[in-house]
Amino acid sequence: MKAIAVIPGKPNSAHLVETPRPTLHAGTVLVKVIRVGVDGTDREINEGLYGAAPAGADFLVLGHESFGRVVEVGPGVKKVRPGDYVVATVRRPDDCINCRAGEYDMCIAGNYTERGIKGRHGYLSEFYVEAPTYLVNVPPTLKEVGVLLEPLSIVEKGIMQAYKIQERLVWKPQRALVLGAGTVGLMATIVLRLRGLEVFTMARTPKPNRHADLVEATGARYLSSREQPVLGLDETYGRFDIIFEATGYSPLAFEAMEVFGNNGVLILSSVTGGDRHVEIPADKLNLEMVLGNKVVVGTVNANRRYFERGVVDMQRAEERWPGLLGRFITHRVQGLENYEEMIRLLNHEKSAIKIVVELGAGAQETTAKR
Amino acid sequence: MKAIAVIPGKPNSAHLVETPRPTLHAGTVLVKVIRVGVDGTDREINEGLYGAAPAGADFLVLGHESFGRVVEVGPGVKKVRPGDYVVATVRRPDDCINCRAGEYDMCIAGNYTERGIKGRHGYLSEFYVEAPTYLVNVPPTLKEVGVLLEPLSIVEKGIMQAYKIQERLVWKPQRALVLGAGTVGLMATIVLRLRGLEVFTMARTPKPNRHADLVEATGARYLSSREQPVLGLDETYGRFDIIFEATGYSPLAFEAMEVFGNNGVLILSSVTGGDRHVEIPADKLNLEMVLGNKVVVGTVNANRRYFERGVVDMQRAEERWPGLLGRFITHRVQGLENYEEMIRLLNHEKSAIKIVVELGAGAQETTAKR
Numbered sequence: 001m002k003a004i005a006v007i008p009g010k011p012n013s014a015h016l017v018e019t020p021r022p023t024l025h026a027g028t029v030l031v032k033v034i035r036v037g038v039d040g041t042d043r044e045i046n047e048g049l050y051g052a053a054p055a056g057a058d059f060l061v062l063g064h065e066s067f068g069r070v071v072e073v074g075p076g077v078k079k080v081r082p083g084d085y086v087v088a089t090v091r092r093p094d095d096c097i098n099c100r101a102g103e104y105d106m107c108i109a110g111n112y113t114e115r116g117i118k119g120r121h122g123y124l125s126e127f128y129v130e131a132p133t134y135l136v137n138v139p140p141t142l143k144e145v146g147v148l149l150e151p152l153s154i155v156e157k158g159i160m161q162a163y164k165i166q167e168r169l170v171w172k173p174q175r176a177l178v179l180g181a182g183t184v185g186l187m188a189t190i191v192l193r194l195r196g197l198e199v200f201t202m203a204r205t206p207k208p209n210r211h212a213d214l215v216e217a218t219g220a221r222y223l224s225s226r227e228q229p230v231l232g233l234d235e236t237y238g239r240f241d242i243i244f245e246a247t248g249y250s251p252l253a254f255e256a257m258e259v260f261g262n263n264g265v266l267i268l269s270s271v272t273g274g275d276r277h278v279e280i281p282a283d284k285l286n287l288e289m290v291l292g293n294k295v296v297v298g299t300v301n302a303n304r305r306y307f308e309r310g311v312v313d314m315q316r317a318e319e320r321w322p323g324l325l326g327r328f329i330t331h332r333v334q335g336l337e338n339y340e341e342m343i344r345l346l347n348h349e350k351s352a353i354k355i356v357v358e359l360g361a362g363a364q365e366t367t368a369k370r
Numbered sequence: 371m372k373a374i375a376v377i378p379g380k381p382n383s384a385h386l387v388e389t390p391r392p393t394l395h396a397g398t399v400l401v402k403v404i405r406v407g408v409d410g411t412d413r414e415i416n417e418g419l420y421g422a423a424p425a426g427a428d429f430l431v432l433g434h435e436s437f438g439r440v441v442e443v444g445p446g447v448k449k450v451r452p453g454d455y456v457v458a459t460v461r462r463p464d465d466c467i468n469c470r471a472g473e474y475d476m477c478i479a480g481n482y483t484e485r486g487i488k489g490r491h492g493y494l495s496e497f498y499v500e501a502p503t504y505l506v507n508v509p510p511t512l513k514e515v516g517v518l519l520e521p522l523s524i525v526e527k528g529i530m531q532a533y534k535i536q537e538r539l540v541w542k543p544q545r546a547l548v549l550g551a552g553t554v555g556l557m558a559t560i561v562l563r564l565r566g567l568e569v570f571t572m573a574r575t576p577k578p579n580r581h582a583d584l585v586e587a588t589g590a591r592y593l594s595s596r597e598q599p600v601l602g603l604d605e606t607y608g609r610f611d612i613i614f615e616a617t618g619y620s621p622l623a624f625e626a627m628e629v630f631g632n633n634g635v636l637i638l639s640s641v642t643g644g645d646r647h648v649e650i651p652a653d654k655l656n657l658e659m660v661l662g663n664k665v666v667v668g669t670v671n672a673n674r675r676y677f678e679r680g681v682v683d684m685q686r687a688e689e690r691w692p693g694l695l696g697r698f699i700t701h702r703v704q705g706l707e708n709y710e711e712m713i714r715l716l717n718h719e720k721s722a723i724k725i726v727v728e729l730g731a732g733a734q735e736t737t738a739k740r
Contacts, residue, residue, distance in 0.1 A: 282648045299660065
């Protein structure tokens, strides 16, 4: 079968490979891939910044945002059936205490693997085989947007962790600020709106633009950082109970510390691999944190629980704003063969929100291939 | 009766006042003060940096770390009795949702008052009157160290908040770093040792010194920042599951972010009122927070719950290290009349851990005045 792979560590090495279709074993599931989303992680792996091939392989199949349909299940599999639409989680546990408890996103040992990223092939291939514990069922009503579940799971984790943390007090959050209006920022906007908050979402470009339209379709307010800096937002709109940082620009994490309210929580989700240094008002930031009993929490990856919550929130979002999630998919690459177009969009298409690769017949088929 | 007061906002205004003994009403308790601890907050109020007199008064009685004995209770009081040793909490609630729930340390509106600090007289007086809900009973076995309960409550709150927050995951903390070996740092060392952790406590001065002796008496390890910087401690000792920052030096809050472990929690407790700026590796700190699912939590003040936990931990500490807590009290000022000596020690005595004012006969008496 065909797959899109890279040579880890080698810049711009994305290429098409012909690789054996994976074999179904007892307790595993064969999934035909329908579509796969790509993001900055794929771009950076293709830039050679990180990524690791599976043991014994010299290439890594890309793709960690999957959507597919079960073709066949091995003996002993009961949780999923042929025909089911599924999304696979990304990380595979090591044997640390968190991983053993199923909280592999909180791995403490760091010996996990990640499909499409670290030590395991990803989903940009015609088929994959996986254990059912890593497959999350998606109802057919969500089949056009199920590919967004993995990025949504990242947001669900950050927000569920924040709410769990806030059980430390009597907390009735009312106002949230989302920094960034890419896929993660938009997802955070939706999840916080679904939780009933007044949401302000800030990105660089002033209105009108596609991101602003999507933000405002949820009833949130769109702000441009070119028109109004983060510092001072609290004076204009009141202090924020929750801030979700998803811009990829680390200085904002520290500016955000100045505008969140007493007992508030700041969620950091940007993977910032650069070497940026900034000067900060250390006394002031520390004092704000202390006198306001504030929390900052970093969040990465997501376990099955957060994917499952994502399915629920996708359903609620589709009910409340029909068709909105589908508008997040702005660019479709037809077929694995067009990997060069996929990379071009990833590298250069600034207007993109979510770029997906459609896998031929799989994208159109409505009945499962058995 | 006599009291030590300041004119809020006026530098070096500490003086002795003669003020009416407060009147006992229904539902309140008259307490004779035995001794009062003083700290940096009292020093800064005397420097005129903050502090507010009660409405209608032109002075503020200082003192928020109290220890006293109940003299008389008003009609309807059942929770305390004459003869009881008590410590009073500091903050008095406004009507925000947290304050109404008794979590006045998490006040969201900011209209609270604080005895000895903001809008209410403190305890550096011969007597005070208080509602029993703000009085915490201290068993007679702790009467020599009960004056340490208020600073201990600050530590209990920070650590209990951290443990509550960490219910977000499977967490078995093993190694803690305490930054600072003043009263708060030493208390944090004790509480973390009582929780079974391997503790490293860092202060500036190399061994041998009194602080190091107290740290090591608990089985913790004393480190000098002159001999070894915070950055790199993780490489020497392994990463820390908990860091408790209590140095008053804000740049350490940001250095600590580089040495705490995956899923770890950094507790900030220093009130840093200065204007210090530092350059930080923003990308790196943010990335550490995100990839490690880490939490930073600020903490200030304490409600009744944390005082009560403090009493339990004081008892456990006395059992495990008899006499250790008493060694925290390094300087005793005899009588309110010696307020100038109290201020001198506060401003200049670098070797002090806890300075207390002993209130005449009250300090020696063993039977209650009824």
